[in-house]
Amino acid sequence: MHVQKDEGMETYGMRMYTDPRGEAYEQVIGLAIRNSEYFVLGEKIPADVVRGHYTSVLDALEPYLVKTIVIQGDNRDELTQIRNTYRSNAFYTAGTYYFYRCCEESGNLLKQMANRLSDWIYPSLPEDLCFLKEGGGDYLYSVVHEHMYGMEVTEEEAIELMDRITGLFLELKSHRNLDRLLDDAIKHKTDWLYISGHGLTELPERIRELTEMRDMEIFEQDLYRLPEGLFKLSKLERLRIMTADLESIPYQ
Structure with a gap:
């Protein structure tokens, strides 16, 4: 399924060449959990489309659910407002967005459910895992259909992280x-x-x-x-x- 990206979408932070996988993915998830308030997953399929087997994923994450936002396909103003409010790449199209509390337990589930950021895509999983900092802004984002991944870190922080995490390849x-x-x-x-x-x-x-x-x-x-x-x-x-x-x- 192809999702049409909003024309006004901007990307924030330092881009990755590709998404980390395996052990690097687990380390990055742990890092994002510690530096973020929420993580967000999106369900961007039309209402009449049958969900994939990832309903079990949503059930497993239910204890950590903080809030849900629904953006209607015909409401461009709402989409723009939400994106500006949270300053996040997570909200680029209509859909249902689930906000989950960042903690060790929810992070462990994310590590078990996928092997890399690009795994978070329909129909296998809910889409585009993003981590939001307290007060707004991405710490880590993914827009899987567009092969876009990144982190909100400085050049110096990126160099330190790349030295520490083999498989995290930032531009x-x-x-x-x-x-x-x-x-x-x-x-x-x-x-x-x-x-x-x-x-x-x-x-x-x-x-x-x-x-x-x-x-x-x-x-x-x-x-x-x-x-x-x-x-x-x-x-x-x-x-x-x-x-x-x-x-x-x-x-x-």
């Missing part, structure tokens, strides 16, 4: 340096990467070290040569290259 200003970008991409075993604006004529051979890569986009105007290592990435499913004059593709 840093220092990633304008390709070597630093690749260092972090390799360390955090990212499965998605966008390379652009580095003035490259060829990709470094160490690209082969991105062993978990599934989806890569490269936008380099002067790129003309690709390393053989790029085609040794066994998990790569999608490769998009935008350049002016590619010399050749290595024979495999």
